Structure formats: C-alpha cells, structure tokens
Amino acid sequence: MKKRTLFASALLAGGAILGTAAVAQEQLPTHLKELLELGMHPGHSFVDEGREMFHKPGPNGKSCATCHGQDGVKLEGAYAKMPRYYKDIGKVADIDLRILACMTKYMGYDKNDKKFMKKFNKWSGPYRVPLASYVASLSNGQEINVQLNHPEEKRMYKLGEELWFMRVGARDFSCGICHTVLAGKRIRLQGLPDPVKQKVYTHWPAYRFGSDRMWTMEDRVRSCWKAYFLYVKQWNEKKDWVKKPPPYSEWVIALELYMKKAANGGTIEVPGLLR
Amino acid sequence: MKKIVIAGAVAGLGLLVACQPAAQQTEAPKKEVTAQKKKLSKHEKFKIALENQDKYQKACSNPVQLVPEGIDIETFKKEMLATVKFPEGGVVGKNIARGEKLFGDPKKGGKSRRGNCYACHCGDPQIIACGNIGPSLRGYGKRGIDPKETYIRIYNSWAVNPCSVMPRLGYHGVLSPEEIADIVAYMHDPNSPLNK
Numbered sequence: 001m002k003k004r005t006l007f008a009s010a011l012l013a014g015g016a017i018l019g020t021a022a023v024a025q026e027q028l029p030t031h032l033k034e035l036l037e038l039g040m041h042p043g044h045s046f047v048d049e050g051r052e053m054f055h056k057p058g059p060n061g062k063s064c065a066t067c068h069g070q071d072g073v074k075l076e077g078a079y080a081k082m083p084r085y086y087k088d089i090g091k092v093a094d095i096d097l098r099i100l101a102c103m104t105k106y107m108g109y110d111k112n113d114k115k116f117m118k119k120f121n122k123w124s125g126p127y128r129v130p131l132a133s134y135v136a137s138l139s140n141g142q143e144i145n146v147q148l149n150h151p152e153e154k155r156m157y158k159l160g161e162e163l164w165f166m167r168v169g170a171r172d173f174s175c176g177i178c179h180t181v182l183a184g185k186r187i188r189l190q191g192l193p194d195p196v197k198q199k200v201y202t203h204w205p206a207y208r209f210g211s212d213r214m215w216t217m218e219d220r221v222r223s224c225w226k227a228y229f230l231y232v233k234q235w236n237e238k239k240d241w242v243k244k245p246p247p248y249s250e251w252v253i254a255l256e257l258y259m260k261k262a263a264n265g266g267t268i269e270v271p272g273l274l275r
Numbered sequence: 276m277k278k279i280v281i282a283g284a285v286a287g288l289g290l291l292v293a294c295q296p297a298a299q300q301t302e303a304p305k306k307e308v309t310a311q312k313k314k315l316s317k318h319e320k321f322k323i324a325l326e327n328q329d330k331y332q333k334a335c336s337n338p339v340q341l342v343p344e345g346i347d348i349e350t351f352k353k354e355m356l357a358t359v360k361f362p363e364g365g366v367v368g369k370n371i372a373r374g375e376k377l378f379g380d381p382k383k384g385g386k387s388r389r390g391n392c393y394a395c396h397c398g399d400p401q402i403i404a405c406g407n408i409g410p411s412l413r414g415y416g417k418r419g420i421d422p423k424e425t426y427i428r429i430y431n432s433w434a435v436n437p438c439s440v441m442p443r444l445g446y447h448g449v450l451s452p453e454e455i456a457d458i459v460a461y462m463h464d465p466n467s468p469l470n471k
Contacts, residue, residue: 165340167332167438168325170447174336177440181340187406188394229449230324232315239448242324246317251325 029275032209036273043133043207043271046214050134053126058107064131067106072138079139080268083257085150092156094256095132096218097248103127121247123213132216133205136270144201144268146261153257156250160258163251164196169228170239175255178227201263203272210275217259221252331355335438342437355434359427359445362452366426367460374461377454389449390458395441399468409441416463416470425459 035041054064054072068074083094089101100120103109109116119125148154165176178187183194193200205216215223222244231239245251315323328336331354334346342348368374377390379402392398397405398412415425428435430445430452444450450458461467 162336165336165338166325166328167335167340168328170449171442172332172335172433172447173442174340176338176340180338182408182440185406185408187408189404189406229447230321231327232320232323233327234315234323240320242317242320245321249318249321251321 032273032275041207041271041273042209042212043205043214043273046130046133046205046207047137047271049126050130050132050137053131054134058103058109060108062107064102064107067102072135075135075138077139077142079136080142080145081147083156083253083260084146085152092150092152092253092257094218094248094253095135096128096216097253099128099131099135100248123215123219129205129214129216129219133214133271136205136268139268140270142268144199144260144263144266146257146264148261156254156257157261159250160254160256163255164258169230171227171229173228175224178224195259196262199263199266201260202266202268203270203274205270206272206274208274214271217256218247218252221255222247331433331437340438340440348437351437352434355431355437355443355446356427359430359434360452361426362456364453364456366456367422367463368453368456368458369460370457371460371464371467373454374457374459375467377450378458378461389444389454392458401468412462412469414470416465416467422459422463425462426455429455429458 051071054068055070057063057066065072079095082098083092085092086098086101088105089097091097093101100111103120104111109120111117120127123129148157163175164180165174167174167177178192179194180196182192183197185192195201201217204220205214206220207214225244230242232242234240331351334343334351335341337343342351362368378392379390379399392412393402393405395406395408396410396412397407398415400413424435428441429450431443432439432441433443433446442449445452445455462469464470
C-alpha cells in the first residue's frame with residue numbers, strides 16, 4: 001500500500017473513532033482532532049504496510065510470520081515489554097533493533113550489505129518503521145509493563161537515567177532541561193512535554209503531520225539529541241559537530257528504557273497522532 | 276539453521292554485486308585509506324562528544340539541574356567569570372545589524388543556529404514566535420544595565436547563575452567575543468526594536 005493513499009485507506013478502514021493517548025489529543029490542533037473523529041488517521045497506512053511486510057518472505061524464504069505466527073499472533077503484548085534483554089543477541093533491544101536482528105539473523109538479510117542497511121535505517125523505507133508500527137499495534141489495549149530483571153536491563157536503565165539528566169554539548173542541555181525542568185514552557189512556539197510524567201510512550205510510534213512521517217521512538221530520541229550541539233574537539237581545537245547518536249546504539253535504547261519504564265501501567269494505543 | 280542463513284546472505288549479496296571477489300577487492304583498500312586519515316566512526320565520535328562533558332556540566336547533571344550541595348556557588352561563579360574573554364574593541368560592538376541577525380534569525384546565524392535568542396526570549400514585539408523560557412528582553416536597553424554585565428551573561432551565563440538553562444554561548448565558542456559584542460550593541464541601542 002502506498003503511503004500517499006493514506007486518506008483513502010483511512011476512510012476505507014471505516015468510521016471508527018481511532019483514539020490516541022489523552023496527552024496527545026490535548027496538544028492536537030482542531031483540524032487534526034476532526035480528522036480523528038472521522039476515523040482518518042494517516043498512521044494506519046503504515047501499520048497496513050507493516051502487516052504486508054510481516055508476511056513477505058526474506059532472502060532465505062522465511063518471513064516474520066514463519067516464527068511469530070500468521071498475523072503475528074505470538075507477538076501480541078511483546079511491544080508492551082520492550083525494550084528488554086534478548087538472549088539470542090545478548091543485548092537489550094528496542095523494537096527497531098529487535099526487528100533488525102530478526103531480519104539479519106533469521107531471514108537472510110545481510111547486515112554488512114550497505115544498500116540493505118540504508119533501506120532499513122531510512123525513515124521512509126519499507127522495513128523498520130512500518131514493521132515497528134505494525135508490531136507495536138499488536139499490543140494495542142495492553143498495559144506497558146517493562147521489568148528490570150536481567151542485569152543488563154538494570155544497567156541500561158541506570159544509564160538511561162544518567163543520560164536523561166546529563167548536561168553536555170555546546171548548549172549545556174540535557175533531556176531533563178527541556179522535558180523535566182522546562183516542561184510546560186515554550187521553546188519558540190513549541191510546547192515542551194514531559195515524556196516521563198505524561199507516559200507519552202503509550203502513543204509511540206506516532207505519525208507526525210508536521211513531517212508527514214511515522215516516527216519510532218528511536219527517531220524521536222535521536223532527533224532530540226540534535227538540539228544539544230555535541231562536538232568533538234579533535235584536530236587543532238577545530239570543532240567537529242556530532243548530530244545524532246548512531247541508530248540502535250546503547251545511548252538511544254537506554255533512554256527509551258528509562259522513559260518506557262516510567263510509562264508502566266499506561267495503555268498502548270498506536271499509532272499515535274502528533275502535530 | 277546457520278547454513279541457511281549464510282547461504283541466504285550470500286545469495287542476497289549476489290543479487291546486488293555480480294561478482295563477489297571484485298567487491299572484496301574494491302572494499303579492502305577503502306578501509307586502509309580511512310585508517311590512514313584516522314576518520315572516527317559515528318560511534319567513536321558520539322562517545323568522545325559525551326566525554327567532552329566538563330566538570331561544571333557534570334556538577335549540574337542532577338535531577339534538579341542545579342548546583343549540588345557541597346559545591347560553593349561563589350567559587351563556581353568566579354571560575355566561570357575567569358573564562359570570559361573580552362573583545363579588543365570593547366563589549367559594545369559596532370555591527371548592530373549583525374547583532375540583530377545573531378539575536379534573531381536562526382538561519383542567518385549559521386548552520387549551527389548560533390544565537391537563536393528568540394527560542395527562549397521574547398523581545399521585538401514584531402517577532403511573535405518567541406519562547407517563554409527566559410525572561411522577556413523587551414525594553415532591555417532601558418533598564419540601566421551595564422553592557423559589560425550583558426556581555427558576561429551571554430558569554431557565560433553560569434558566571435551569573437550557575438547551572439542556568441541559558442547556554443554558555445561564548446564559553447563553548449558558539450559565538451565569538453566580537454559577535455557577542457554586536458549582540459550587546461543591538462540590545463542596548465536606543466533605536467533597537469527591543470527598546471522602542
């Protein structure tokens with residue numbers, strides 16, 4: 001399904017009122033609220049695209065459905081517990097990394113194939129974002145329930161908490177500056193939410209009208225890092241600006257774990273809809 | 276299981292690159308070149324960027340993001356003040372127009388959005404897209420504040436208010452002393468839209 005047919009597809013999906021978390025709704029401008037009431041939610045076409053991909057065989061003939069069941073029956077509720085430690089990869093993974101691991105370990109896609117990785121990482125690519133949206137939607141209606149059992153999960157949570165308050169970079173920022181200390185204030189015209197207290201994780205992955213894209217939490221966290229103006233002083237004191245942490249890196253996943261743990265008990269309703 | 280995965284991976288590559296050994300040949304020298312230039316990977320770069328955290332930032336990295344107990348605030352301020360470098364031509368610059376650009380338009384401040392004061396402060400009543408994080412700077416030049424104080428505040432706000440949300444723009448080299456002086460000139464100029 002093409003993303004550009006989103007309104008049509010959303011219309012076909014019927015007149016059901018598609019909810020997003022209360023927090024998100026409050027922030028929505030009127031025209032988006034109206035669209036929601038009409039049952040027109042562009043994020044649903046990404047979920048549909050993900051469902052198709054889920055059943056499509058990879059290079060070795062296996063599809064996601066081969067292991068996780070037709071329509072992902074075995075993945076219901078999985079997203080509610082992510083990020084968590086996975087023995088087969090020996091790491092705490094978020095949904096993006098989990099999908100990448102499944103595709104490269106079990107479906108014959110090649111991690112060292114640059115073309116594939118580019119396609120995978122890409123925001124508008126056919127793999128990561130649609131599959132994450134679809135798999136997350138299989139947990140709709142369930143409560144977020146992230147536990148810290150494995151030592152790696154405990155370590156990553158601590159790292160996430162530390163990173164949340166870590167002042168660093170040329171702007172002396174931290175996540176906590178904008179989202180804990182300044183929550184409720186405006187940066188330019190943009191209101192600052194508190195992702196920890198407001199359990200925003202219930203509506204991620206989310207479709208954002210501003211960018212006409214579906215975002216996973218990886219995308220959100222990495223984009224927020226851009227505000228820091230991190231730099232590397234390497235040669236002759238010349239500053240080399242670093243925009244974002246690498247995708248699927250510990251820094252990103254640790255922050256996701258920190259925020260999602262705080263959202264425990266919140267009911268998952270994805271895809272979210274943001275301005 | 277493993278065999279299938281490997282076979283699949285090779286088959287996948289085969290579709291993209293017709294001839295495997297050739298691909299290896301072209302890849303090998305590439306790696307050497309990057310090794311010579313000592314180009315850092317994204318991972319290494321990010322790690323270094325985090326390790327660049329200075330001891331003052333570290334002190335402010337707590338849940339309330341303020342100076343923690345046990346650190347003397349006056350000493351903190353003194354140390355921050357000692358970092359402030361003043362421009363040769365004095366703290367009030369000559370290029371008011373440049374000051375206005377740096378204060379306002381993030382795009383004109385260069386690719387790193389260097390000044391961008393409106394992200395946090397209101398000022399010129401014509402500019403409605405302004406944040407409410409810092410106090411309004413409307414009429415700032417009429418408050419009888421010493422321009423040197425303004426200069427220090429922009430160069431290193433932590434010399435005035437340790438752990439403040441306001442970035443230390445001169446300290447980090449985001450703005451040069453001369454550029455800060457131009458912003459000061461814009462803020463204190465009686466004809467500036469801030470003060471009219």
